[in-house]
Amino acid sequence: MQMDAEGLYRDPLHAEGWFRDPYLVHEDRWFSDGLPTKLVRDGAVEGYDPPPPGPPKAELVAAPRSEMGGSDPRRADDDPIGYNKKEGFLFRYGNNLP
Numbered sequence: 001m002q003m004d005a006e007g008l009y010r011d012p013l014h015a016e017g018w019f020r021d022p023y024l025v026h027e028d029r030w031f032s033d034g035l036p037t038k039l040v041r042d043g044a045v046e047g048y049d050p051p052p053p054g055p056p057k058a059e060l061v062a063a064p065r066s067e068m069g070g071s072d073p074r075r076a077d078d079d080p081i082g083y084n085k086k087e088g089f090l091f092r093y094g095n096n097l098p
Helices: none
Strands: 017-020 028-032 037-041 043-050 081-084 090-093
Touching: none
Parallel strands: none
Antiparallel strands: 017 028, 028 037, 037 043, 081 090
16 A cells, blocks of 8 residues: 555555455454545454554455355345335334334
């Protein structure tokens, strides 16, 4: 990674997604437009931890695909209310409406 004009360490290829944490603090860190974000994960546990100051300590390496296997393809910003066409009722993910 290289320091940009704003003094931020940015991946020149504008990495996007989960990568091994180049700061060696967590297992993985989310990158957006080549910049490390505060979103981190260790195993299946996600959390927030801002990148430490200074340059990364390791090269950027893509993290292996999630262990979840894609069994829950919903996005965090998906509408939590759906419509079951076959049964003809509204439902809320996780809690069916009465």
